[in-house]
Amino acid sequence: MIGERPRQRPELVVDGYPRRRPRWTEIATSADHKDVGRVMIGAALGFLFIALVELLLMRLQLAVPENTMLTPVTFNRLLSLYGATAIFLFAIPLALGFFYYLAPLQAGARGTALPRIGQIGLWLYLAGATVLYSGFLFTPSEAGVNPLAPLSELAFLPNNGVDAWAAATGLATLGFVLLSVNLVATLHGLRAPGMAWRRLPVFAWAAGICSWLMLFIGPVMLGAITMLLIDRNFDGIFFADGSGGSPLLWSHLSWIFFTGAYMLILIFALGAIAEIVPAFSRRPLQGRRVVIGSLIAIAVVGTLAWMQNMLTAPIGIGWMYFAMLLSLALIVPFGLVFFNLISTMVGGALRMRAPLLFAVGSLSAISIGLASEIEHSMVAVAWRLHNTTDATAATHFALVGGAVFGGFAALHYWFPKMTGRTMGETMARMSFWTMGLGTLIAFVPLFIAGGDHGEVVDAYKFFAGTGVSALNLIATIGAFVLAIGILLTLVNAIFSRTGGSRAGHDQWGGDSLEWFALSPPEPHNFDVLPDVRSARPLHDIRVAIAHRDSPALPEPAARETEPVA
């Protein structure tokens, strides 16, 4: 967005940003939401690669029974790093990066309300990442994906790995909260004239919902992390039993955050898919309001169901039924979103380009993951399946489906807008099918190992003769296939940034305002903005142009064309 570029829309020109500093300095110090978003997306994809390496090392250790490739301590460190990297450094920032880049554009804003706040958010996230991987140089945490107290207390892990984990995730979470503050302020305050809430694109709605969600769950996690740091460094007793503290306090607080983050990632994916499916079906989204309402319900009900993760803990049976009720209630909003997305495709004219391909794959994987979560919500079944690899498989189906397939769908869809170039289609197809195959081979055996043979999670080894040896070997092979598929897309993205075929400004025929901006957008986003009269401003423009060119075609509507759903 710096330097000279041929201008296709010369109406009102803000010209001449002289290039004063090197490009990387310009990007690194920019508070522009597009620069911040691009850095976040790039960093998140980088951490996806690192998380993959950690996952593959752990899968290698679990390829054969009683393997001694990794020591227990090394395995636990990799496990902890993998969890923090996948959740805090990849999935959440990828979602927030896309939101941060696109929601202001979709809302027709020329910038964000609090750009410096968002910039600090980005740098706190990167600082958190740096802290986590500086910890890697000496002693990473050994406490697992969710470092449950009291294992994460000083008495049981006296090295500073857990401190590094807490500082890293705390910094990153604080960054997410600040980015969300700016997104909320922007979406509430800077929407273009005519861009009423009811006309806001579904993805921008998802951005608003996820930002509000982060404003609730982020501080909960920050509170828990602060307590953990006080416990470890200042003789605190928050998570010590007796003396008024309770180990279950950490469980509750951290599961509120992790459950909310799970929902955030799924809402991001479904929001992106709700943009992609209509664009590639050449058909408006069915039941827009129902979809938006369902996403809100998912955020609220899903997060309140955090005790679904604690069904074996000493909590009252009433709380267990409460968690089960909320978890099972999620069937309704998720089902309605799936119904409307699929109904939009039925009767449309599908262009099976990479974004739609990944979107369909994402829906499929999410459906398998969430349907399996139903079993984990049923109290007595959770007493059997809790903390087995069945849970690992369900979570990975949902989150790989949401963050990786959904994130890649968003990446392929908006890559032309961000870079002015399209990603290679052949490579995208190869990547998609490899990833799809890899996901099935990697995680379906874990369903069987956990569900039928009760293999437990997080263990650095399993024993021969327990019936899971072959399943684990297959899962390891599948993880490598999945990794190859993911790498293909990462390589594709890197090469397409400069080598991809040039993209138009409205590459896919999308209906929302980001396609009205140039590709990539100018620093101020829009020279002029159209008069927003419906949820599909670009569709209205196309109709108006068609009418101008050949008056026999229908006139543009003066008001909303979208019937109330």
Add this chain to the structure above:
Amino acid sequence: MSPSSPGTDQIDTLLWIGFVAAAILIVAINGALIYAVRRYRGSRGSRTSEAATGRRSQPRVGAALTAFATVVFVLSVIYTNNARETPASAAGGLASASSEPLTISATGQQWLWRYDYPNEAFSYYKLVVPVDTTVQLDLVSTDVIHTWNVPALAGKRDAVPGKTNHVVFRADEEGVFEGDASTLSGQAYAPMRTAVEVVSPARYQAFLASQKSDIQAAQDRVVGLIESGEVP
């Protein structure tokens, strides 16, 4: 796995119900996806200009999903209540099995389970219980959170420091049932296993007596060594 306890019987049934419920949704959603992609791929899309709202179908689909979720919820509550491992509850499953359960304390510690029997005997790793007797395990932990998990006999439960959790089961057949701990508890988490040996009541009593006398003999020996000055 073959259930060896009335509680796991109920869990097994509910697991199948959950599996069927999940399978219905997975088949329905993925079937619809495959149909949509195959049927409408590159089609001319006669209805593309139509602004579909699904106004009629939304409430129907919503109601169907609500009914589905309600059925799953009600069945889960019924079967969970049957499998409830709370001796105080009124009816069904284990609750009606016997009047007073045999109470044994199970202590999770890094990385071994310790079982304390009513006659002050104790054992590590292996729990010995009589067949056809309702057993209540009081789960406590001396350090971090552990999960007691012997799937053939009962649902898993967490042992959390400062709290007491309960597992109730009644083994219907003799044998040895193994289980892994299932909450990450540190370095030796994977080998932190346990075994429950179900024996006849007579052998159980014999085990208690011999275990107690063995422990007593060992204690006496240590006390003797200390008194004789061999151990400072």
